[in-house]
Structure formats: structure tokens, C-alpha cells
Amino acid sequence: MRKLQHSDYMDLAIEEAKRTHASQDVPIGCVIVKDGCVIARGHNTREQNHTALGHAEINAIAAACETVGSWRLSGCTLYVTLEPCPMCMGAIINARIDTVVFGAYDVKAGCAGTLCDFCRMGFNHTPQVIGGIREFACKALLSEFFETLRK
Amino acid sequence: MRKLQHSDYMDLAIEEAKRTHASQDVPIGCVIVKDGCVIARGHNTREQNHTALGHAEINAIAAACETVGSWRLSGCTLYVTLEPCPMCMGAIINARIDTVVFGAYDVKAGCAGTLCDFCRMGFNHTPQVIGGIREFACKALLSEFFETLRK
Numbered sequence: 001m002r003k004l005q006h007s008d009y010m011d012l013a014i015e016e017a018k019r020t021h022a023s024q025d026v027p028i029g030c031v032i033v034k035d036g037c038v039i040a041r042g043h044n045t046r047e048q049n050h051t052a053l054g055h056a057e058i059n060a061i062a063a064a065c066e067t068v069g070s071w072r073l074s075g076c077t078l079y080v081t082l083e084p085c086p087m088c089m090g091a092i093i094n095a096r097i098d099t100v101v102f103g104a105y106d107v108k109a110g111c112a113g114t115l116c117d118f119c120r121m122g123f124n125h126t127p128q129v130i131g132g133i134r135e136f137a138c139k140a141l142l143s144e145f146f147e148t149l150r151k
Numbered sequence: 152m153r154k155l156q157h158s159d160y161m162d163l164a165i166e167e168a169k170r171t172h173a174s175q176d177v178p179i180g181c182v183i184v185k186d187g188c189v190i191a192r193g194h195n196t197r198e199q200n201h202t203a204l205g206h207a208e209i210n211a212i213a214a215a216c217e218t219v220g221s222w223r224l225s226g227c228t229l230y231v232t233l234e235p236c237p238m239c240m241g242a243i244i245n246a247r248i249d250t251v252v253f254g255a256y257d258v259k260a261g262c263a264g265t266l267c268d269f270c271r272m273g274f275n276h277t278p279q280v281i282g283g284i285r286e287f288a289c290k291a292l293l294s295e296f297f298e299t300l301r302k
Contacts, residue, residue, distance in 0.1 A: 050217075050222055051216040052216055052222040052223070052224065052247075053212060055245075061203060062204055065201055065203055070201050072203070086272075086274060087238055087241030090237030090241050094204075095203035096203075121266070
């Protein structure tokens with residue numbers, strides 16, 4: 001069996017993003033992987049659950065901490081379809097996540113290098129960042145959602 | 152009856168911080184105020200609940216969203232004993248909180264002007280920030296905690 005690649009895990013994050021379909025939430029999905037296994041998933045639930053904290057990464061980090069039984073997620077890689085916002089990039093740093101892999105770049109709020117770069121701001125942990133994995137598919141999810149919304 | 156001042160609400164945040172006493176959590180407390188009323192409280196529960204998301208502000212914002220029934224906390228002021236970290240300052244921005252009042256400055260992770268200033272980074276919401284309210288009492292909480300820990 002071939003070893004799974006970043007794009008394979010991103011496909012799982014894309015599947016997770018589609019779970020927003022029933023609510024009015026922007027389709028963003030996230031999976032957290034440790035030792036090759038998906039230990040947590042999360043999708044955007046801001047509208048569904050009426051909470052400012054309901055981003056895909058926050059939901060996935062909450063689930064991962066519960067799975068691992070620790071606030072420390074060292075050794076984990078987080079895959080998310082859209083570049084993390086300040087809250088989520090801060091949560092990734094607080095959880096000591098090793099690597100962040102994102103799909104689409106976010107010029108409005110992306111804090112993994114686009115609007116600003118949290119890896120160069122002197123925080124006490126610096127995750128490795130890989131952007132643009134399955135970028136086209138991740139962007140398509142968002143553009144289709146916003147096009148439908150405008151109709 | 153006199154109108155409550157920032158320092159009065161900060162005293163409530165200090166009381167909330169002391170609720171970490173039973174766990175090994177750093178004593179940080181938060182209250183969220185709307186129209187003069189405290190609508191939510193939160194203290195640091197990272198160690199107690201084994202979650203990287205367990206900061207005082209995150210717990211208070213979760214409670215406030217539940218109280219208000221919306222992710223949008225416009226018209227609210229958040230009082231916290233320590234300057235917010237990137238995750239919490241990001242959550243404050245995402246929740247559209249009007250004003251942040253903090254006690255002690257945080258040179259290691261403070262994102263409301265000390266290590267960096269999230270109000271000057273081009274995000275889509277800019278809260279007003281007031282720092283140093285009841286600073287001495289807020290700092291004393293932390294220094295006493297860390298002194299006891301070292302013994």
C-alpha cells in the first residue's frame with residue numbers, strides 16, 4: 001500500500017468541508033493527522049452553532065485534544081482547505097502542532113504567510129507551513145458556495 | 152448608584168481568575184460585558200480540561216455567544232487579566248467585540264500592542280484596546296502563582 005501524501009489528506013479535509021452543506025456555513029474542512037492516522041476532523045459551524053469559535057480548525061483541535069487527552073498536539077499535522085485566520089493560527093501555535101498544510105490562500109485573513117506570517121512574529125512555537133495543496137479544488141468549493149449564495 | 156468603571160469589571164475578571172485555584176492552571180480570568188451587565192465569564196482551563204483552546208477569553212466568548220445566540224458580539228466589552236495571545240485576540244476580532252480591556256501586559260505573547268498589534272495588521276475588525284487596568288493586581292496574581300509553583 002502506498003504511503004498517503006499531503007494531497008490525500010487534503011482530500012479528506014475537502015470531504016469534511018462538504019459537511020457544511022446542510023447549514024449556511026462557508027465550506028471549510030480540516031483533519032488532524034498523527035503517525036499517518038486521522039485523529040480528528042472538523043468543519044465550519046459558525047452559523048450552525050452561532051459561535052465565533054466555530055471554525056474548522058478550532059473544532060478539529062478541540063476533538064484532537066480530547067482524543068490525545070492533552071493540550072499538546074506535538075507530532076501532529078493539520079490539514080485545512082483555507083489558510084488559517086489569526087484565531088486558528090494562534091490555536092495551532094498554542095497546541096504546538098508541528099505542520100500546517102493548507103489548500104487555498106486567503107488574502108483577507110490568512111496568517112500563514114499571505115496577509116501576515118505568524119511564523120515570523122516571535123511567538124513561542126513555529127509550525128512548518130505548506131500552502132497551495134489541492135488549491136484549485138479548495139478554491140472551487142468556496143467560489144461555488146458564494147456563487148450559489150448570490151443567486 | 153454610581154456607574155461601574157473599567158476597574159470594577161476588571162475586579163470581577165480577577166475574581167474569575169482565582170477560580171483556577173483548584174487546578175494547576177495559570178490564574179487568568181475574563182468577563183464580557185454588554186449594556187453594563189456581565190453576560191459571560193471564563194477562566195483558564197487548559198490543564199484542567201486538557202485543551203489548547205482553554206484560555207479564559209475563549210471560554211468567555213463561547214459562553215457569551217451561547218447567551219446572545221449569535222457569533223456576533225457587537226456592543227460587548229471584554230475584560231481580561233492578561234493581554235490576549237494570538238488565538239484569543241483572533242477570536243475577539245472574529246466575534247466583532249468592540250472593546251478589549253486588559254490588566255497585565257504580556258511581553259511573550261501579547262497581541263494587543265506588546266509583542267505585536269493585531270489592531271494594525273489589516274484584519275476586518277479593529278477593537279478598541281485599553282491596557283494596564285488594575286495592572287498591579289493582575290500581575291501579582293501571576294507572580295504569586297509562579298512563585299508557589301517554583302517552591
